[in-house]
Amino acid sequence: MADLLSTGVSGLLASQVGLSTVGHNISNVNTAGYTRQTTSFNARTPEYNGGFYVGQGADAVSVQRAYSQFLTQSMWSANSGQSRASQYATLTASVNNVVSGSANLQTALDGFFGAVSDVANAPVDTASRQALLGKASTLVSTFRSLSSQFQQLDQQSNTQISNAVDSINALTKSIAGLNGQIQQGYAGGAVPNDLLDARDQAVSQLSQLVGVSVTQNDNHMVTVTVGNGLSLVNGTDSAQLSTAANVYDSSRLEVTGPGGAVISSQLGSGSLGATFDFRTNVLDPARNQLGRSAIAMTAAFNQQHAQGIDLNGAAGGNFFTIANPAVYNSTANKGTGSITATVADPSKLDASDYVLRFDGAQWTASTTAGATVPMTGTGSATDPFKIGGLSMVVGAGAVAGDSFQIQPTRNAASSMSVAISDTSKIAASGPLAALKGASNTGKATLGNLTVTDVANPAFNTPASIVFTSPTTYTVNGGAAQTYASGDTITGNGWTLKLSGVPAANDTFTVKPAGTASGDNGNALALANVANKGILDNGVTTVGKSYSQLIAQVGTAGSQANTALSAQQSILDQATASQQSLSGVNMDEEAANLLRFQQAYSASAQVITTANTIFQSLLSAVRN
Numbered sequence: 001m002a003d004l005l006s007t008g009v010s011g012l013l014a015s016q017v018g019l020s021t022v023g024h025n026i027s028n029v030n031t032a033g034y035t036r037q038t039t040s041f042n043a044r045t046p047e048y049n050g051g052f053y054v055g056q057g058a059d060a061v062s063v064q065r066a067y068s069q070f071l072t073q074s075m076w077s078a079n080s081g082q083s084r085a086s087q088y089a090t091l092t093a094s095v096n097n098v099v100s101g102s103a104n105l106q107t108a109l110d111g112f113f114g115a116v117s118d119v120a121n122a123p124v125d126t127a128s129r130q131a132l133l134g135k136a137s138t139l140v141s142t143f144r145s146l147s148s149q150f151q152q153l154d155q156q157s158n159t160q161i162s163n164a165v166d167s168i169n170a171l172t173k174s175i176a177g178l179n180g181q182i183q184q185g186y187a188g189g190a191v192p193n194d195l196l197d198a199r200d201q202a203v204s205q206l207s208q209l210v211g212v213s214v215t216q217n218d219n220h221m222v223t224v225t226v227g228n229g230l231s232l233v234n235g236t237d238s239a240q241l242s243t244a245a246n247v248y249d250s251s252r253l254e255v256t257g258p259g260g261a262v263i264s265s266q267l268g269s270g271s272l273g274a275t276f277d278f279r280t281n282v283l284d285p286a287r288n289q290l291g292r293s294a295i296a297m298t299a300a301f302n303q304q305h306a307q308g309i310d311l312n313g314a315a316g317g318n319f320f321t322i323a324n325p326a327v328y329n330s331t332a333n334k335g336t337g338s339i340t341a342t343v344a345d346p347s348k349l350d351a352s353d354y355v356l357r358f359d360g361a362q363w364t365a366s367t368t369a370g371a372t373v374p375m376t377g378t379g380s381a382t383d384p385f386k387i388g389g390l391s392m393v394v395g396a397g398a399v400a401g402d403s404f405q406i407q408p409t410r411n412a413a414s415s416m417s418v419a420i421s422d423t424s425k426i427a428a429s430g431p432l433a434a435l436k437g438a439s440n441t442g443k444a445t446l447g448n449l450t451v452t453d454v455a456n457p458a459f460n461t462p463a464s465i466v467f468t469s470p471t472t473y474t475v476n477g478g479a480a481q482t483y484a485s486g487d488t489i490t491g492n493g494w495t496l497k498l499s500g501v502p503a504a505n506d507t508f509t510v511k512p513a514g515t516a517s518g519d520n521g522n523a524l525a526l527a528n529v530a531n532k533g534i535l536d537n538g539v540t541t542v543g544k545s546y547s548q549l550i551a552q553v554g555t556a557g558s559q560a561n562t563a564l565s566a567q568q569s570i571l572d573q574a575t576a577s578q579q580s581l582s583g584v585n586m587d588e589e590a591a592n593l594l595r596f597q598q599a600y601s602a603s604a605q606v607i608t609t610a611n612t613i614f615q616s617l618l619s620a621v622r623n
Contacts, residue, residue, distance in 0.1 A: 176236050
């Protein structure tokens, strides 16, 4: 009877383990990272008795996870890719919201140039001039607002980088600790399933932040690396990442490894890698493109404004002001050299940032992406370095290894301002005025008077144009010149277009415009700046450059959303494959629960039967 009792007890205990495992599965059906567990049973060694073997019952020999390392690592990889795509799409959408929000630059440009046209219609009207200054302030505010919002996104990126590094350090420390606990668990002779799940879940959370490579070691620990093999977890040791200011731009954070080396460019996947990629590929180009527009607007309008005269008869000064390109010294520089950069030719200005390096003998230039850029000049004041529309003068004191970063346009929009506050300083009048003789009898009429060279020594010398016949004329009594209707007459730094046929002795005069002139020649030219190609070798207008910015950001957003959809599908498939093996199926667990419950009841019945037989035997012996 003892054998039957032992057999029943073994079945009871085995079924109890099975019930406990099923109950554990059911309890953790909603636990993130939980892996379904199964109980394995073995029959006990039978006993030889009377020419045959009699079974001795069963034992629960192990509780194991329904686990596949391949499927789990595939899910980690997909998780990392999806997290990167999601972060990238979210951040790109924030830039899209900036350029499509209330601070619409095109609207501000249209309002500004509309006010310029109003001044051209009423050159000496104070109200029109005051309205123009108001629209100029609105335009500048729009540039600055857009730049400020981009700067806020840059600072938000810093915050996200810092938070991600803190989370990474906490997770790697947790994984290292779990490594030690898991090794102790195995040393005790059992598989610590829940600790393994906890470690896998920590690795999964880590993979959302940064792309990781996980290696299973013989001692049941894992090694976790990122980037180019940088070890974050090795056994029970964890490495700590840090943040540090960029060597050029202290307002920006970079990620450094345990040795202090910058590893930002190695974090290609996960949300942290996405933040760096967004900053490099979307935010910086958008800020640079906005800055290009501000510089182009300032340079073109100021250039034209300088060709006119104000109500006081003085030459037009700068209408807008804007800061020179930013130059940053590397914190690793050993010398005392410096670089001063200015925009020499806006038409050649692109959206790149540059790094200039000195090897002790010569300077070389490259983009921040590492592409070598040809550079002319010697860097002196008389022969500055020329690159991408920039002019750069290098001061003495640089030593081998020194480098400088030049950001031609990054913060230009934030520094833009209106230089004029006095309405009389608006140079609406051209510097010259063209007059038709009062006694003219021909049909020739005045056309455009265009300034071609305000620096001409005889620019302000009055010119008298006298037609000696309908087809010939002289300027200030000089040699006779031929004329046909529509021809352009050229003077000292100016050209005058006439239309129609003049009569003999008809006269026209070109002379300096006087104080409070009602001439609108320069105002018309200023209004035409809206349609003037300035950037990209004189092809792209200011308005078009902003349209390019909108298209650039919109394209990036569309591509980011497409990538997110693709990565989400990959993650869904990887998760489904992993869960088909490791996930808890409530229908299956309910069936197992019933099966083990019945086995438990049956084993209890075996024990009851053994006890009944034993009691019957005792009764027979007593009697």
